[in-house]
Amino acid sequence: MLELNELTRRFGGKTAVDCVTLNAPQGQMVGIIGRSGAGKSTLLRMINRLQEPTSGSIQFSGVEVSALRGEALRNWQRDCAMIFQQFNLVPRLDVLTNVMLGRLNHRPTMLSLLNIFSRDERIHAIAALERLGIEQTALQTAGTLSGGQQQRVAIARALMQNPKMVLADEPIASLDPLNAKIVMDALRDINEREGITVITNLHTLDTARNYCERIVGMAAGRVVFDGKPSELTAAAVKEIYGTDKDGAGIDETMTSTSINMPVPATAQASVGLQPVALVGL
Ligand SMILES: Nc1ncnc2c1ncn2[C@@H]1O[C@H](COP(=O)(O)OP(=O)(O)OP(=O)(O)O)[C@@H](O)[C@H]1O
Ligand SMILES: [Mg+2]
Secondary structure, three states, rough: OOEEEEEEEEOOOEEEEEEEEEEOOOOOEEEEOOOOOOOHHHHHHOOOOOOOEEEEEEOOOOHHHHHOOHHHHHHHHHHEEEEEEEOOOOOOEEEHHHHHHHHHHHHOOHHOOOOOHHHHHHHHHHHHHHHOOOOOHHHOOOHOOOOOHHHHHHHHHHHHHOEEEEEEEEEOOOOHHHHHHHHHHHHHHHHHHHHOOOEOOOOOOOHHHHHHHHHEEEEEEEEEEEEHHHHHOHHHHHEEEEEEEOOEOOOOOOOOOOOOOOOOOOHHHHHHHHHOOOOOO
């Protein structure tokens, strides 16, 4: 069980995450939605301790995560693997090595620095790639893969950490619809088969509805919705996304082709999967 209690993060005068209290039982698939700047990334980054909270607490199975230091902190960061929009692979290394880098926190630094991996680690890495259907890319340089393939490599690398939780920050925002589906299916699969908690920031409402059993809506750093997809009514959507700059309400029938909806280039690729693209409002 992950428990966030009155978690707050300020940057100067700006409160990015404002007193968030949230519990996530092990094995849940949670989608976090909200307009740009709502605090979604900051929240995930605090859970992983990439960013320190200003106040409040993060507990996992009763352990105070925000107090962990040294090896205990590294173990925690291994337990909650992060997936990023931009994949964060080492582009000049081959895919297999990238996946094995997921073992970094399991092994002595010297061996890691020299990229020396055991036979077991190689077998484990190939199995992870097979699981994601990209074993044929194992010896290819990571930077030459398509975005969808790279994100699957990143998920394979995360699996190598044997995580209890996967924190994905807009994992499909740079992908075309087909690859977005493949990546979301992969996240759902590891959630269902391994019981790994998945918490993912998503900028498209339909993806959250289709894949997540629980949706958390954030606005201005606060949680303004927390419930099942079926409970996410038009009124709740409006509370999360507010109104656009022309004062019009947001509703789910809007599509990315709406001329009043500015959608950044990185988001345009993923809009075909769902009719709504609510990024950057
Ligand atoms: N390192 C930082 N320094 C200063 N301000 C920051 C920093 N990180 C985030 N912020 C601010 O905190 C607020 C929340 O940012 P955050 O990146 O968490 O939002 P988000 O919901 O992930 O947005 P997006 O959908 O655009 O990714 C924003 O106003 C942002 O400008
Ligand atoms: Mg973000």
